[in-house]
Amino acid sequence: xxxxxxxxxxxxxxxxxxxxxxxxxxxxxxxxxxxxxxxxxxxxxxxxxxxxxxxxxxxxxxxxxxx
Amino acid sequence: xxxxxxxxxxxxxxxxxxxxxxxxxxxxxxxxxxxxxxxxxxxxxxxxxxxxxxxxxxxxxxxxxxxxxxxxxxxxxxxxxxxxxxxxxxxxxxxxxxxxxxxxxxxxxxxxxxxxxxxxxxxxxxxxxxxxxxxxxxxxxxxxxxxxxxxxxxxxxxxxxxxxxxxxxxxxxxxxxxxxxxxxxxxxxxxxxxxxxxxxxxxxxxxxxxxxxxxxxxxxxxxxxxxxxxxxxxxxxxxxxxxxxxxxxxxxxxxxxxxxxxxxxxxxxxxxxxxxxxxxxxxxxxxxxxxxxxxxxxxxxxxxxxxxxxxxxxxxxxxxxxxxxxxxxxxxxxxxxxxxxxxxxxxxxxxxxxxxxxxxxxxxxxxxxxxxxxxxxxxxxxxxxxxxxxxxxxxxxxxxxxxxxxxxxxxxxxxxxxxxxxxxxxxxxxxxxxxxxxxxxxxxxxxxxxxxxxx
Numbered sequence: 401x402x403x404x405x406x407x408x409x410x411x412x413x414x415x416x417x418x419x420x421x422x423x424x425x426x427x428x429x430x431x432x433x434x435x436x437x438x439x440x441x442x443x444x445x446x447x448x449x450x451x452x453x454x455x456x457x458x459x460x461x462x463x464x465x466x467x
Numbered sequence: 468x469x470x471x472x473x474x475x476x477x478x479x480x481x482x483x484x485x486x487x488x489x490x491x492x493x494x495x496x497x498x499x500x501x502x503x504x505x506x507x508x509x510x511x512x513x514x515x516x517x518x519x520x521x522x523x524x525x526x527x528x529x530x531x532x533x534x535x536x537x538x539x540x541x542x543x544x545x546x547x548x549x550x551x552x553x554x555x556x557x558x559x560x561x562x563x564x565x566x567x568x569x570x571x572x573x574x575x576x577x578x579x580x581x582x583x584x585x586x587x588x589x590x591x592x593x594x595x596x597x598x599x600x601x602x603x604x605x606x607x608x609x610x611x612x613x614x615x616x617x618x619x620x621x622x623x624x625x626x627x628x629x630x631x632x633x634x635x636x637x638x639x640x641x642x643x644x645x646x647x648x649x650x651x652x653x654x655x656x657x658x659x660x661x662x663x664x665x666x667x668x669x670x671x672x673x674x675x676x677x678x679x680x681x682x683x684x685x686x687x688x689x690x691x692x693x694x695x696x697x698x699x700x701x702x703x704x705x706x707x708x709x710x711x712x713x714x715x716x717x718x719x720x721x722x723x724x725x726x727x728x729x730x731x732x733x734x735x736x737x738x739x740x741x742x743x744x745x746x747x748x749x750x751x752x753x754x755x756x757x758x759x760x761x762x763x764x765x766x767x768x769x770x771x772x773x774x775x776x777x778x779x780x781x782x783x784x785x786x787x788x789x790x791x792x793x794x795x796x797x798x799x800x801x802x803x804x805x806x807x808x809x810x811x812x813x814x815x816x817x818x819x820x821x822x823x824x825x826x827x828x829x830x831x832x833x834x835x836x837x838x839x840x841x842x843x844x845x846x847x848x849x850x851x852x853x854x855x856x857x858x859x860x861x862x863x864x865x866x867x868x869x870x871x872x873x874x875x876x877x878x879x880x881x882x883x884x885x886x887x888x889x890x891x892x893x894x895x896x897x898x899x900x901x902x903x904x905x906x907x908x909x910x911x912x913x914x915x916x917x918x919x920x921x922x
Binding site for chain 2: 414
């Protein structure tokens with residue numbers, strides 16, 4: 401399904417589930433954000449990362465330890 | 468001597484130290500220039516002359532003794548809480564001593580004003596702020612870049628010679644590029660960060676300098692790092708380039724200017740250019756956005772979202788509410804992409820010293836409609852800019868944007884990224900590039916600024 405199509409269902413349903421209200425402008429902003437972000441999010445969700453060994457105690461100020 | 472305000476940051480510091488420039492006169496001249504020139508660009512949202520004079524009176528001898536500095540509205544000051552460019556930043560704030568403030572004070576600098584910023588730090592354009600947008604000194608109808616919009620515009624307009632910004636997803640490098648400055652995003656954790664409302668939570672945000680050239684950025688960065696970033700000669704620089712949308716889906720003038728700059732840098736350092744591959748880059752861009760957005764959710768509750776300040780922009784209100792819907796599974800995978808990207812970069816940096824690509828793919832877009840025309844079509848500036856800006860924040864590596872050209876009278880920037888802890892190499896490389904192009908781009912002054920400072 402196109403992101404713009406799913407936005408009509410997904411966003412109001414999610415807002416209702418969280419108990420969050422939104423006006424028309426905010427809904428339009430969320431719809432636009434959904435069109436931009438949702439397709440790559442679905443691509444990311446489709447990625448199987450189970451084989452990625454975690455980086456223990458990762459320290460972003462340094463290179464990851466050599467495996 | 469040139470007009471004191473037109474001296475570089477390190478020239479101002481040297482002249483004061485040598486007794487050739489009175490720091491009080493420099494401060495008063497800076498305040499006067501802000502009063503005269505700032506209304507056109509809205510870079511500085513607040514000055515506090517008495518606080519600045521008190522700071523100068525108590526200033527110790529140090530590497531920035533008496534030098535006026537603008538600090539982004541992201542950092543608290545002892546007399547002022549930060550507002551994050553917003554009517555409501557959904558986080559507790561109070562006046563206080565942030566790390567950057569303490570570093571500046573202890574170096575003898577004088578905080579002369581607060582720099583505007585994009586609302587909630589949420590865009591690369593700087594076109595929305597509770598104070599009204601900052602404007603680009605090269606063309607006030609164009610975006611100054613964000614989110615450190617005011618610090619960049621203030622330095623470009625020569626209101627001050629140096630400013631402190633913050634970079635969570637490119638927020639120092641985007642405005643540095645749009646305003647024709649040198650902007651350094653430090654290695655994660657290397658620059659002062661305490662006192663930031665996201666300190667200890669954010670894994671992407673760092674403080675950093677925005678200055679006219681790399682020499683000034685080095686001086687100001689050394690203060691923020693609490694250690695001297697020593698200059699060195701670069702020789703045999705191995706420059707990595709990538710054949711990817713970040714370097715290919717780029718407006719032609721930007722592509723040409725960056726290609727020339729890379730060749731200039733290679734020649735100046737007797738180095739070589741090598742092709743590299745970063746297949747994780749598209750996923751890394753999304754991962755950065757997901758991580759940065761999820762880390763800022765602490766103060767977000769359904770109740771608060773239903774009672775947002777009425778002066779928050781509709782864009783911010785909508786995006787804050789949309790953040791609640793980001794799937795946790797995607798954020799978990801984003802962290803795994805981070806691990807993959809860090810490992811890939813560690814391998815790449817075995818083979819190259821720096822990675823070079825355009826900081827952003829097009830020059831500053833109009834404030835009213837921040838869209839950019841690229842070979843692939845029309846994109847929002849944010850969607851286009853994040854492709855090149857996110858990787859350094861995701862992985863922790865340092866990056867610098869340096870001015871390398873101009874199109875439509877607007878600056879073009881090249882980004883250099885290096886391995887963790889090699890911030891000094893980036894500054895050395897930037898200085899080598901400045902030497903190679905005769906400092907043409909770092910000494911360029913916006914026409915508006917030249918008119919106003921001559922008046």
